Amino acid sequence: MTTRQAIIEAARAVVGARWRRGGRDPRAGLDCAGLVAFAAAGVGYPIVDRANYGIDGDGRLLEYMRESFDEVPITDLQPGDIPLFRMNPSLDAPASHCAILTETRGLIHVFYHVRAVVEQGMSPEWESRIKHVVRFRGVQPWQP
Numbered sequence: 001m002t003t004r005q006a007i008i009e010a011a012r013a014v015v016g017a018r019w020r021r022g023g024r025d026p027r028a029g030l031d032c033a034g035l036v037a038f039a040a041a042g043v044g045y046p047i048v049d050r051a052n053y054g055i056d057g058d059g060r061l062l063e064y065m066r067e068s069f070d071e072v073p074i075t076d077l078q079p080g081d082i083p084l085f086r087m088n089p090s091l092d093a094p095a096s097h098c099a100i101l102t103e104t105r106g107l108i109h110v111f112y113h114v115r116a117v118v119e120q121g122m123s124p125e126w127e128s129r130i131k132h133v134v135r136f137r138g139v140q141p142w143q144p
Contacts, residue, residue: 002043004080004103004142010042011035011100011108012119019115024049026117032098032110033064035117036082039100040068045136059094062132069134077133078142079103084132095131103144 020029024037033050040047047068050060062084065071069082077083079102084095099109102119107126111118 002045002136002139004078004139006043007039007080007136007139008100008102008108010039011117012102013042014038015108015117015119017110017117019110019112019117030110030117033061035108035110036065036098036100040136043136058096061095061098065098065132065134068137070137072133072135074130074133077101077130078135079105080136080139080142082134083107083130084134085126085129086131087129093131103142 014026014030014035017026018029019031021031022034023029023031024034026038030038037047037049050064065082065084072081081101082098083101085097085099086093087096097109099107102108106119106121108117108119110116
């Protein structure tokens with residue numbers, strides 16, 4: 001069974017990998033959906049992987065994530081879940097970025113401005129941009 005801690009550790013293992021649009025291999029570079037795909041593969045979780053998932057905020061990121069994960073309420077965000085963020089400041093903008101939530105309520109994600117996979121705290125700015133949350137199917141609730 002996939003555990004939340006295993007998901008987090010799979011993502012944490014590639015902190016420092018460089019950013020590459022559409023990237024799926026940490027040696028060559030990852031993008032945000034590539035990080036999620038890599039973590040899923042690392043815990044043996046099969047996903048539908050799409051290269052054209054809508055990085056430009058056209059709404060396809062959520063559609064892509066719903067193919068492999070279950071959407072849950074934002075208020076139920078738990079470690080190991082995947083928050084989807086709107087990067088456009090408009091409140092009605094679709095999600096165009098994703099991360100994996102850590103056990104300390106931090107984020108592991110591919111931060112374009114740093115051009116690498118990073119682990120950082122979730123600031124109020126990041127939290128205000130959460131548009132949706134998806135979860136690995138069958139994963140148990142977080143047990144600290």
